[in-house]
Amino acid sequence: MTFSKFVLAGVAALALTACGKKESDSTAPTTQSSQQAAKADAASPLDAEFRLKDAEPIDVASLFALMPADSRPTYESAAFDSGLGATVVSGLRFADNDDGESVVIERAEFYGVDLEAIERVKNAVDPAPDAPFETVLQKVRFLNVKTEGFDQEEASIAIGGIEIDGLAIRQGGVEGNGEGDEGARFFNAVNLAGLYFKDVSMDAESADAPLFALSAPDIRIVGVGGGKLDAVIANDLEYTVTQSPETLEAMNDVMGPQAALLMSGPLKNILAPDNQRTVLKSFEWRGVDMSGLLDWGLKGEAPPMEADNLIDLGDITARDVESFIAGRRVATVEEVTMTDGDFTWLAPSSIRIDTKGAVYDLTAYVPETEEAALKALRDNGLDQVNGDGYMEWRWNDSSGVANLDYVATTEGLADFSMALDLSGLKLKEIAKATEEGEAKPVAAFGKLNNFTLSLTDEKALDAIFALAALQMGGSPEDLRVSAPAMIRLSGAQFAQMNARLPDYIDAVADFVAKGGTLEISANPKQPLAFSDLQGAGAAPQDLPDTINLTVTHKE
Secondary structure (H helix, E strand, O other), X not given: OOHHHHHHHHHHHHHHOOOOOXXXXXXXXXXXXXXXXXXXXXXXXXXXXXXXXXXXXXXXXXXXXXXXXXHOOXXXXXXXXXXXXXXXXXXXXXXXXOOOOEEEEEEEEEEOOOHHHXXXXXXXXXXXXXXXXXXXXXXXXXXXXXXXXXXXXXXXXXXXXXXXXXXXXEOOHHHOOOOOOHHHHHHHHEEEEEEEEEEEEEEEEEOOEEEEEEEEEEEEEEEEEOOEXXXXXXXXXXXXEEOOHHHHHHHHHHHHHHHHHHOOOOOHHHHOOOEEEEEEEEEEEEEEEOHHHHHHHHHOOOOOOXXXXXXXXXXEEEEEEEEEEOOEEEEEEEEEEEEEEXXXXXXXXXXXXXXXXXXXXXXXXXXXXXXXXXHHHHHOOOOOEEEEEEEEEEEOOOOOOEEEEEEEEEOOOEEEEEEEEEEOOOHHHHHHHHHOOOOOHHHHHOEEEEEEEEEXXXXXXXXXXXXXXXXXXXXXXXXXXXXXXXXXXXXXXXXXXXXXXXXXXXXXXXXXXXXXXXXXXXOOOOOEEHHXXXXXXXXXXXXXXXXXXXXXXXO
């Protein structure tokens, strides 16, 4: 049983255990458990006992007989618990007889299954995309779930509990009338109040990829229906990426001998750390809406460029994020947010990402045995660097104007900012050109207005030369004195290519020597078409004039 087969088996089990009263085509069912689960600081629904009043026993054999023959599970026992109002199945096993792989569920609790409703879902004749929803159960709980017999190239999973809450399925099921996109049919046919996980542990390994491990005591997916998702919530989520000797060797081969030399020195953990671990105290993703895109998927058609309101990614918030390198904490971030995740057609039109309250300890990248490198970083204050930053993208499809801004500030290290202004990106014009056979419509209409980049040094250059001295020998002061001369000497050979180049080289050399601020900007006299930029690439010596490039140093 490959991992993909396991997922499909899970989907089949969900389809059989679907339940609920008829719901709105675009609104997920709501239950008392889902209302609780939507609160990030509330306990998991799996932490509370659930009881169903006036429940009746379920014929488990008849329930599983509705599944395809090659997907039917085996089980050890089944009995009705009148106190819970649930039919309890022990030793439930979904197995692949061909390779010995299986998913084992120690205990399954089925609440309020309606076999007649399942029959109506399965046996609907010529179901339409708007066929009515049927309820087949109120809740299912799988306790102590694990995989068995998977080799090292597969994912190994253990889950303390899974709860399927308030699932409703259209008559005709996820296959529907068989038309349109398979994924669109699934999300159109399934309405789910919630899917909750407790004590999740997963790891995946292969010969040519790092080992990936994930654990979380509490993950919840709340309110799925009609192409909308109310919330994804995770508490105390943790994941680890561990490089194997094979993957590190592959990196060496790709990066070449010079980079391989760095990977054997004190900077190795910056380029390719053996082990990276990230912990998120809380994660919330709310308000996803792809209902507009779902409508086109059901037709099996790509949405035309004039179609709008197709995608809204909602808002994401991660709090108290910690990153570790080889067990040593390298960063803490109070909050990371993504807001305004709006799209026009299939392109992002508005998005902002903010990082607040970050503290970095760059000594974590250096092995504890590298005492000189650690001292160099500490002497330059890089064992506690405070920083914030944001990235913002805005695009108006009517005016064709787009702006990208990125700012990162770190106290005592360096500040970085970048701004990109574009024009000519009018969606109607691009759509018309596409219809007329234009192969690269964005390049044909898009224009560069201006570009600016600013880097302000505080102690970043000091630290760089201190580390470079450890790698290359000599003192940081001597290296920094000699570096500008080497930059000017190396750049002299390019001076004849364009009269602007010596000024650029001098500005970079002065920045390296004195610190301060290095500014790079492109301000063409008129908005410059992307196609002209591509043409300039054939003659790189003309590019500085084409974009009116300037490089300046300010002390």
